[in-house]
Amino acid sequence: MEGPLEQPVERLADLGEWELLRRLARYAPPGQFDDDAALIADGQDAAQGGIAGRRPADLVVNTDVLVEGIHFSDATMGPEDLGWRASAANLSDLAAMGCSEVVGLTVGLVAPARTPWPWVAGVYDGLRQSLDHYGGTLLGGDCSGGGQRLLAVTALGRLGRGPIRRRDGRTGDWLVSTGPHGLSRLGLALLLGELDPVAAGLEADLCRRAITAHQRPRPRFDAVAGLEASQPAGSPWRVGGTDSSDGLAAAVVAIARASGCRARLERRSLPLIPGLAALASGEAWCLGGGEDFELVLALAPDWAEALLAALPGSQRIGALVAEPAAAGEAWLAWADSDDPLPEGIAGFCHFQL
Numbered sequence: 001m002e003g004p005l006e007q008p009v010e011r012l013a014d015l016g017e018w019e020l021l022r023r024l025a026r027y028a029p030p031g032q033f034d035d036d037a038a039l040i041a042d043g044q045d046a047a048q049g050g051i052a053g054r055r056p057a058d059l060v061v062n063t064d065v066l067v068e069g070i071h072f073s074d075a076t077m078g079p080e081d082l083g084w085r086a087s088a089a090n091l092s093d094l095a096a097m098g099c100s101e102v103v104g105l106t107v108g109l110v111a112p113a114r115t116p117w118p119w120v121a122g123v124y125d126g127l128r129q130s131l132d133h134y135g136g137t138l139l140g141g142d143c144s145g146g147g148q149r150l151l152a153v154t155a156l157g158r159l160g161r162g163p164i165r166r167r168d169g170r171t172g173d174w175l176v177s178t179g180p181h182g183l184s185r186l187g188l189a190l191l192l193g194e195l196d197p198v199a200a201g202l203e204a205d206l207c208r209r210a211i212t213a214h215q216r217p218r219p220r221f222d223a224v225a226g227l228e229a230s231q232p233a234g235s236p237w238r239v240g241g242t243d244s245s246d247g248l249a250a251a252v253v254a255i256a257r258a259s260g261c262r263a264r265l266e267r268r269s270l271p272l273i274p275g276l277a278a279l280a281s282g283e284a285w286c287l288g289g290g291e292d293f294e295l296v297l298a299l300a301p302d303w304a305e306a307l308l309a310a311l312p313g314s315q316r317i318g319a320l321v322a323e324p325a326a327a328g329e330a331w332l333a334w335a336d337s338d339d340p341l342p343e344g345i346a347g348f349c350h351f352q353l
């Protein structure tokens with residue numbers, strides 16, 4: 001007599017990154033996994049000896065893991081650039097939560113025993129350069145031997161005037177990008193030799209800018225300062241948003257989904273610089289290339305207009321509308337075109353086979 005058939009065990013490849021995060025969220029308080037970082041909003045640090053005369057500032061904590069072969073390789077960046085990038089990726093999440101101050105970083109390093117010391121020193125030089133630029137200190141960390149190089153970085157920052165949350169978008173909000181998208185993906189293509197800049201008609205200045213965007217991204221703390229400076233008098237602090245490290249389209253969908261709205265992007269207003277727009281893959285790289293580390297924000301129109309005037313390079317890219325997606329209905333569509341969105345713009349997702 002045969003026993004009952006065993007159910008197949010789900011693998012991470014079956015779940016995908018977003019479903020995995022949804023399930024892991026069950027182990028934390030409600031909403032704790034919803035944003036770019038965790039907000040510790042009890043002010044205990046100030047009660048236990050904070051800086052005299054300063055308002056208690058909520059602490060924000062974020063962790064990112066960078067794995068060789070997935071997030072970095074010797075083909076695309078040297079160790080100093082890797083250190084800068086590891087720091088910047090975490091600091092970008094602090095900015096995406098509304099932080100105005102960096103406290104510091106802890107770093108966990110895993111590397112094979114054969115790893116040259118100059119490579120390690122270069123990584124930490126890059127980390128220090130980033131902290132020298134944006135503030136904060138190297139707070140500590142750990143190291144371990146392993147078969148693959150890996151950096152696990154935890155960043156701590158202090159909230160500014162108020163939090164930025166994905167779920168705080170509302171119907172009628174304008175969607176604002178703090179800068180262009182697709183540059184990092186262009187830089188990666190150039191570094192990997194996927195694109196001949198001469199044949200593509202790319203100017204040298206654009207190529208340099210794209211490679212810098214990939215190797216030395218900028219956390220947009222200046223955009224947080226711009227938000228604070230442009231907040232309309234008498235308006236409450238309500239800012240929906242996230243950073244675009246996973247791609248512009250993924251960031252917009254994350255805001256729309258968490259806010260219970262649909263998003264409409266204006267195709268004619270995508271944050272594409274002219275040289276990139278001329279490429280056949282330019283639009284897709286803008287929407288799904290990822291790793292641009294800009295902020296994507298949902299703001300009331302009057303605040304959005306004030307921010308656009310105060311923050312050079314920012315632009316309106318669309319709006320949130322009162323059409324919650326039904327089952328099988330897309331969260332994102334064009335506002336000014338009946339064309340389907342380009343394929344492959346969902347952004348990078350871990351655990352795919």
